[in-house]
Amino acid sequence: MDHLLPAEIVAAANAFPQALAACGDLDALLRLKGAYVGREGSHAAGLMDLLKAAPKEQKRDLGAAINGLKQQWEEGLKARQVELEDAKKRLAALATGWDPTLPPPVPAQGALHPLNRLMDRLVDVFRPLGFHVEEGPEVETEAHNFDGLNIPEDHPAKASSDTFYLAAHPELLLRTHTSPVQVRTLLRVAPELATRGGIRFLAPGRVYRKDEIDPTHSPMFHQVEGMLVGRGIGMQHLKGTLEYALRALFGPHTEIRLRPSYFPFVEPGCEVDVSCPLCAAKGCRVCKGSGWVEILGAGLIHPNVLAYAGIDPAEWSGWAFGMGVERMAMMLSQTPDLRLFFENDQRFLKVMGGLD
């Protein structure tokens, strides 16, 4: 449309960017603004006069060209104004010794360990259902670690090839699972079980097994144990609780699957699979294409375990589960090597642990 515009306007339009850049302060910018888009005597005002006088058939095209120019000028002026104002502020700030264009200093940020973070999360998930946390010592008695859990006298796990024993105290060992916390807790609450109406708790903690250190084994690892004792507790309650918890953990569309299995301290026993949280059960490397990931072992508390603690299995029943924290952490994060969790490299901890 330039052919419709007078030559001096075209020249002014071409000179605009340079003139804008040349404005060193807000006063200069105001003068330029007056010259281009001021109410009177400006290029814009001149163009409006031109438009009024133009023949009817040219008005549309000419109007569009004029609007385009005016908009270009106004936007340019505004942007330059912001720039100049910022520069003015910055100069003022610099006079006080502070340059606001520098990135802000960020306070040093540490991190929780990913294993602790995962255990905390599990506690958070079970809290609304009335579970609290029970803890027990890492050095345990054979009675708490094995006998109270219906583990037979000659069970292979008791062998010194599997379990660490104390040299000066042959009856003491490093607990091989968090299950002795069950035994301790049940023994403690047995006399008051009727008044309390039952008990439900989680037992997170460190456990030890005599495994050589390699990418998938560690002689120390973490478990989270869960237990509920009440009246008339059956498999449906185990399934209901785990479904709630695993959905809270992995998302509302999570499905769970119980498969028969065997642990001496439960009957019936089961393995629990969860629909693969990494591929939404479509099949991936983690679930080996099956859509399911084994997540924990569980079952109804064996009557011998209740009876050992002095609880009448005819009146009381319950369920228990146990899960490996490292296994779950490795699965969720796809960490290739278990040893990373115990090396404590800050680069690993910062990324994996973070802080909620």
Add this chain to the structure above:
Amino acid sequence: MLLERQALAQEIPAAAGLETRELCELFAALGFPVDGVARREGTEVLDVDITANRGDAMSHRGLAREVAAKLRQPLTPIPALPTPEGPAVVEVRLDSPACPIYSTAVLELGSGATPQQVQAFLLALEATPKRLPAVDASNELLHRYGHPTHAFDADRIQGAVSIRWAKAGETLVTLDGVTRTLTSQDLVIADAGGAIALAGVMGGDGTKVTESTRRVLLESAWFDPKTVRATARRHSLHTDASHRFGRGADPAMARVARDLLVGRLQAWCGAKLLGAWTVGGLPPVGAPVTLTESLLSRIAGEPMPLPDAAEALRRLGCEVAVEGDRLVAQAPRWRHDLAIPEDLAEEVLRLKGYEGISSVLPPLEGPPEPLSAAYLQRQRLSRRLAHLGFHQTVTYGFISPEMDAAFVDPANPAEGRTLANPLGQEYSVMRGSLLPSLRAAAEQNLRQGGREVRLFELAPTHASGPQGPVERFMLGVVWGGTLGGDDYLSPARGVREADLSGIARTLGWSGTPTVRVLGEGLFGFELPVADLPQAGDRIIPSFRPFSRFPAVERDLSLLVDLACSHEVLHRAMAAALPAECLQDLRCVDVFRHKSLPEGRQAWLMRMRFQADRTLVGDEVDGWVAAALAAAESLGARLRA
């Protein structure tokens, strides 16, 4: 356990029609997850995971029984022609109750080899065919029917055979060539010359079948599971046989397996039967188990009619009678795991399928318990430290005695905390302090190029006690490397001891903690978690009134003798000031320069006063003068 598909289909024809995937799902639903599927010897082999309680399922027949029960399909009858029994060819005595039945036979071997398809079957199961029919047949029967048998070279047996407890110190060279020294708890097969086999575990080298063997004595017995488990464990000798006898084999299979073995040797190499006989008899069956309808329904979470339950148990081989509100079941001889009512309930539920279990949240019976104060305290401490820039670590609870000795209290000897069977010396002592592990982690971080390292751990330490190690939860903190200098506000400097004291104070520790020097520019401290402040009982502390009148600040720039400690100066100045009005007194700047008099430094001491009235200048001037006088009494003077 490895399972060959065609052999499974021979036991349960219905399995032939299943896709591999369907079969895997079927096994998983029955409690036998499949760990892998491989193709070997032109056939498909499944690696089936069998739990320790199910010795009966450790064979093709055993798993076929499970499939048959689940699918309500018939099993192929075992093709065993009963071998006619006669008088003993060799005297066999049962001298221990751990072997109640011993079926045997003596055969003269002819010529002939192990059939190709049997060799292929064994190869598919990763077993090596020995091309000796007696050995291969025994091996094949074990995998097919789950009953371990053995063949001795009859001509190498001297005199009568006895199944007896070993004599303590008696030796036996087992098939693997190892000389075993036996104990009186080991059950052996013995001849006049001594032990010739470890019962249910492994045969002896001296009586093994070789290519020159002419006559074989077959053994098909039943051994007490506990005895076999103990012997296998004692000699670290875990064999296919010990796995099956140790978990409980079927005593009724003793004769059947013998018959099958005889039949195979006759067919494969024209063996001639010289005599077959059985010593002893079947052990008594276990007591019947009673399951009430109410227990079954409670476990299943839904009403379960007893007739349905009885039908399911019958499919598994139980003899069941329903009597009113309960059923009484006699488990088959191959099931050693059905001892209590819950076991029966599990079987009913297992055959029905766990997928049918409903999903119900258990009702809350009583008020929930709060989280313990100790647990919450550790949660708060770890969050607080993470916000202060520290990284939580997890390190092993056991360390080397050398590492342990570096920081541990001398009153805490390592002996009471030492493991009898550690993985290695470097993991042999339950640590008495967290600092050695934290130091190692910190040094590793610095070696890896970390400019600054801030770590902490919350974990138990152990102290030796007469009753065993006593556990104490500790907080360990380490800090080292270069602090600051990574932004334009703070110049770089090395981490100092005082930085750690500051952290301890921030966490509420009153006083100065013992800060240990862990290395160059690396410091740490360790505190008992129980001695750190816990959240009080009150949700919000009691109100303490505060002044709404303006505060007044005054600075005193003092030249102080280098020998004068801050603590002494601070105490003297504070004592000279009115405690009710003094809000704060602290050193806010330190100046050391050669322009200052020799042996002196300059401290800028800032005082902050506030009262329930407007403070007057003269009054404050008087206090400042008193503070100055107190400082001067310690040799300080006002800096010009």
